[in-house]
Amino acid sequence: MRERPPHLTGPAIPDVPTGTLLRLAPGEWSHCHAVPAGSRLDVTVSRVHRNVVRRDEAGLWVWVVGHEHPACGWAHVERHPPCRQLMVRVDVLARAVAS
Numbered sequence: 577m578r579e580r581p582p583h584l585t586g587p588a589i590p591d592v593p594t595g596t597l598l599r600l601a602p603g604e605w606s607h608c609h610a611v612p613a614g615s616r617l618d619v620t621v622s623r624v625h626r627n628v629v630r631r632d633e634a635g636l637w638v639w640v641v642g643h644e645h646p647a648c649g650w651a652h653v654e655r656h657p658p659c660r661q662l663m664v665r666v667d668v669l670a671r672a673v674a675s
């Protein structure tokens with residue numbers, strides 16, 4: 577069963593496997609304080625918080641935690657907890673899972 581808040585009628589939030597690479601254009605992500613708004617942002621997904629969603633005129637957004645790509649994957653970087661937290665548009669997640 578998908579977790580899905582009953583008041584939402586938009587697209588279902590896709591299952592995003594850990595390690596999925598999101599290549600985010602400006603406007604496809606928000607609320608990542610470590611990165612200037614309007615930048616491109618590549619993130620490797622650790623977890624999608626499917627139960628924390630928000631809707632605005634751009635669509636449905638969900639919180640994602642993960643790592644910066646490719647910097648966090650470099651061999652000399654020690655394993656560490658997810659260092660990026662941001663909101664990503666649900667249709668962008670669906671696109672990433674489908675590709």
Ligand SMILES: [Zn+2]
Pocket residue numbers: 642643644648656657658659660
């Ligand atoms: Zn990281």
